[in-house]
Amino acid sequence: MEHKRITVFLAIIWGVVAILPLFFGSTNFIMHILIMCLIWSVVASCWDLIMGFAGIFSFGQVAFFVIGSYSSAIISARLGVPPVFSVFIAGIFTAGLGVLVGLPCLKLKGAYIALVTFAVHMILEPVLKGDIGRALGTGGARGILTIAPMNIFGYTFTSSDPIPYFYLLFLVAVVCSVIILMVIKSHWGTAFLALKDAEEFASCLGVSAFKYKLMVFALTSFLTGMIGGFYAHYVGMLSTRMLGIDLFVTLMIILVIGGVGKFPGAVIGAFITIAVNEMLSPLGSYRPIILGGLVVVLVLALPDGITGLFEKMFSEKKQGLSH
Template identity: 60%
Template sequence: MSLKHMILILCGFYCVMGIMPLFFGDTDYIMNILIMILIWAVVASCWDVIMGFAGIFSFGQVAFYVIGAYSSAILSVSLDIPPVFSIMMAGVITGLFGVLVGLPCLRLAGPYVALVTFAVHMTLVPFLRGPLGRAIGSGGSQGILTIPPIKLFGLAFSSEQLVPFFYLTFSLTIICTLVLVLVIKSYWGTAFLALKDSENFAASLGISAFKYKLMVFALTSFITGLFGALYAHYVGMLSTKMLSMDVFTILMIMMVIGGIGKYPGVVVGAVITVTLSQLLAPLGMYRPLIMGAIVVVLVLFLRDGIISPIIGLLSSRRKVGLVEKSLKVSSKGK
């Protein structure tokens, strides 16, 4: 997708999101959905960058999210570090962890990367619940119950004050989205795509797989960890239930709906998935049925996700415009 179209879609999304609290600021129910959309949009975007653009089959996205959440919670609860700093530190810790996970993955390909990264996900539960986790302050099977809210300029940001928290998340989301767009559209993004299409050919052009793959692991895990930390201070408590397959599945549905490697499709995917999942909650068991049906329909009829028809529409208009322009030029010439 061209940078222009990408910015157009993202601007539309953020403009709409930005004014939402003016209409729904008093409705906690809607505000909660909006905040979760913002958080998931970034987490899913990171996954899309690593999987869709860099072509690395990483299944450790939820694990990075949880590592960020737990890191910030432990730092702020056990060491009394103010949440503003603990969130940043959590991002750095998760980034370093991403590099650690990325290193063995560089020697692997395809399904083996998926296995290693998913193994990280699987080992987190026993680690956090076990004596090692308890020793570092994970709270074991009970989890962490008293995560303090973020305090900035005398203002408290938590689930008790939804509008301030929304705008805090909104600002962070815009910054991280800009970073991701810059990465995708820069030389790095092109290098990711080249490595994804043909690693050998990319290497012959001087693109270092080691450097770029490690970089993508570090960057996406840093941002994911940052938003995991933000989530921890939003909900005020954590447990290893965050690592359930439910969270993993929801994140995957966002990717499928949005289209893998079709950024910013995944942002649209996050909006649809979170909204549907929350609005359908009163329908009980019909919620997963409807969600499942949507995924099946999309996989069958819109393999490139819901964003592909929009891109098609925008591109066809552009083509029509170009044709009209060339016709005008040629008629003038005559």
């Protein structure tokens, strides 16, 4: 999709999302779903940037989200830092860890990077539950049960009044989307695609794989960790259950529905997936079966996701007009 078209498409999406509280603001449950959609749209967009555009098969996105969540909660509680600042500090800390994880991945490709990053995911739970985690303030297996709510200029955001929190996270999600869009449109995005499609040839042209891979690890880890901090201060409690397979699968479904490497498909995928997932919650154990079936159908019917379908429709319309 052309950059100008992506910008217009993204503006339309966020314009529609911005007015949703006018229709659903009186229903806290729906507002909660919309807030979760905003949070996961950022996480999924970051994963799409690193995997769909940069071609790095990182499976550590949920781990970075959890690290950001715990970091912001601990920094706020232990050091007395206001949540509005702790979320950004947590993002910087997560970015540092992202770079450390990215360093050994520089000499690896494909499935090996996936294994290394997923190992971070696997290691994180015992660390948070163990003696080291308890010493840091993770609460061990019990988790963190009380987290200070977000407070800006004396106003406290609470989950009982979700509309202000929705617009706060809406602003954060829009800013994150704009940053990702600017990266895609810049020489960074060109370098990512070059390294993804032909790394050896790109390296011969002077494109530094070391530089750009570390940059994408740092940027996506920062944004993911920061939104993880906002999540922690919104829900008010954390546990290692977040590292279960459910969130990981949910993220994969978001990318499949939206289209991998089809930004802003991850944003659309997040709203569809999270909304459907919540509506299917009364079905209990049947929910993952239905979601799994939905993914199979979508992969067969829409291999490039919903965004790919829009691209195809637009190109066909353009060809029809030209004839």
